[in-house]
Amino acid sequence: MNNENEDQRITDLLRADNEQPPKALDDAILKYAKSSQTENQNVEAKNKKRDWKPWLAAASVVLVMPLLWLMSQNESLIQSKETSVMPQAAPQPSAKSMGTPALEQRNEQRFEQALESAHADFVDDEQEQLNEEDKITVSGSRIKSALDEAQAEPAAYIDQFEQVMEVESQRSITGRMIDHESVEANKALLKDELKAKKRTIKPSNMDPLMALEYAQFGRYLEQGQFDLADQLLTEMQENWPDFDYEDMIYRLAIAEANNSES
Amino acid sequence: MLDQLNDEQLMSTFKQKHDINNQRAFEMLYARHKGPFYRFITKSINNEQDAHELYQELWFKIINNKDKFNEQQKFTTWAYTIARRLLIDQFRKTGRMAELSRLDNSEPDELADTGLPSPENEFTAKQMSRQLNQTISQLPHSQRHAFLLKCDGELSIKEIAEITQQPHEKVKSQYRYAVNKIKLALEHFK
Incomplete structure (x- = not known):
């Protein structure tokens, strides 16, 4: 203690x-x-x-x-625009609104201008345009000299002009050559991807109305009513666009083929 | 409200990231224990600058490891364990490990179980306090820790044994040695 x-x-x-x-x-x-x-x-x-x-x-x-x-x-x-715009670069007034001599004169002037521009580029930058993919540039002096040459022998440049236009129609808005194959390949890829996102037609995926339509489609096929089946398929594609109908299309095609064989 | 919580509950509040009282809980906990922790470290090291660094490091460790604190455990046991580890690291750095592990060889019989004088006036009390601090600083570390943890840290012998990872009986004897030495040192104030 x-x-x-x-x-x-x-x-x-x-x-x-x-x-x-x-x-x-x-x-x-x-x-x-x-x-x-x-x-x-x-x-x-x-x-x-x-x-x-x-x-x-x-x-x-x-x-x-x-x-x-x-x-x-x-x-x-862009490609289609370029193709459609280039040959007729300037809009042409209607014949009714202008007198024939004036119209002819104006058309001639426009044609000459287009010709001059094409000629100038073709003569001066032919190799650069094809190989380096540069944009067409036109200077005043070049227009003048090209005009003189074009006036001297216009017919000789028409073929060249068409060639240039053809080459130019292959260029995109960026001045690069359009690779049609890769564009098509990309489109196909995107289509496949978009398609892949579509829902498969399964009882669990369908709403009751769609399930009824789907059953009706089967009955039409059994009964050989292919027109009605086709019509119903089109309607289903419109009403339920987020589904993949490839299987149904295939079934219809097979049923039709079997029917025609028999 | 917060002052009614025990240390473990305050730590638990401090751990809560979205509790608006978490900072206040820490302040409360700090106010409760800053003195004993500070004295435990300063009296263990005898070097003010190192003691300040260690004391700061101790609280930083408590703050950083708050998520590791188990509310079932006693806060002071946990905190003094951290403090002791920091001291051991410090002794290792300064090459005083031998001093820490050295046990007091003096026999208990040598230390007469003398009665402790009561301070008659303020001057005597100050003299006694100075003598006490000096004696504590001369105690072997094991005895010093046992004494400080028991008297200032208010821990039981069992808890000290847990912190120092020594057998219960050994801690008990270390504490008794320390108390007897202090009594002897304060004998002449009788």
């Missing part, structure tokens, strides 16, 4: 000293605790942002696919 009391007195004496850390240390430690909490929250916020990243990636893929498809469409549009 005496021992316990004395121990307690030593403890009291020790605590009476009550030595404390300096205030600067207190502040540093409390500040560190606070900053670590903020840091944790920031890390958590970052992680939350990171959670969105897969969704953003998926969304961007969904956006990019139609864009690629549109771009390929645009490429073919």
Whole structure:
């Protein structure tokens, strides 16, 4: 008991000293605790942002696919535009609105201008155009000299003009040669991909109405009513466009072939 | 509200990332233990600058490892274990490991179980306090830790044994040696 009391007195004496850390240390430690909490929250916020990243990636893929498809469409549009615009570069006024001599004169002028431009480019930059794929540029002096030459012997340049136009029609708006094969290949790829996204016709995928139509289609095939089956197939394609009807088309074709054989 | 929570509950609140009271919980915990932790380190090292660094490191470790703290465990046991490891590392760095492991060879019989004088006035109390600190700083580390953890850290012998990873009886005897030495040192104030 005496021992316990004395121990307690030593403890009291020790605590009476009550030595404390300096205030600067207190502040540093409390500040560190606070900053670590903020840091944790920031890390958590970052992680939350990171959670969105897969969704953003998926969304961007969904956006990019139609864009690629549109771009390929645009490429073919540009090509068709170039082909259609080049031979008749300037719009021609109707014959009714102008007198015949004036019309002839104006047409002649336009033809000459087009000829001059083509001739100038052909003569000066023929090799560059074909090999380096540069854009056609026309300077005033070149127009003048080309005009003189064209006036001297216009018929000689008509063939050259047509050749140039043919070459130019193969160029895209960027001045590069259009690779038709790769454009077609890309289109085919995109079509396949778009098709691949279509839903397979299965009882679990179909709504009740579609299931009824599908059953009716089967009955038409059994009964040999191919016209009705074909009509129903067309209607189904219109009403449920996100399904893949290849299998049904195949079934119809087989049924028709079997029927014609028998 | 927060001051009614025990240390473990305060640590638990501090761990909660979205609790608006987490910072206040830490402040409360810090206010409760800063003195004992500080004294434990300063009295273990006898070098003010190193003691300050270690003390700061101890709290940084508590903050950084708060997620590893198990609420079933006693906070002070956990924190003093970290503090002791830091001290061991420090002794290794300064080549004082032998001092840490050295056991006191003095026989208990040598230390008379003398009664402790009570401070008659403030001057005597200050004198006694100075003598006490000096005696503590001269104790072997094992006894010093046992004494400081028991008296200032308010830990039981069992908890000290857990922290220092020593048998219960050994810790008990280390503590008794330390107390007897201190009593002897304070004898002349009688």
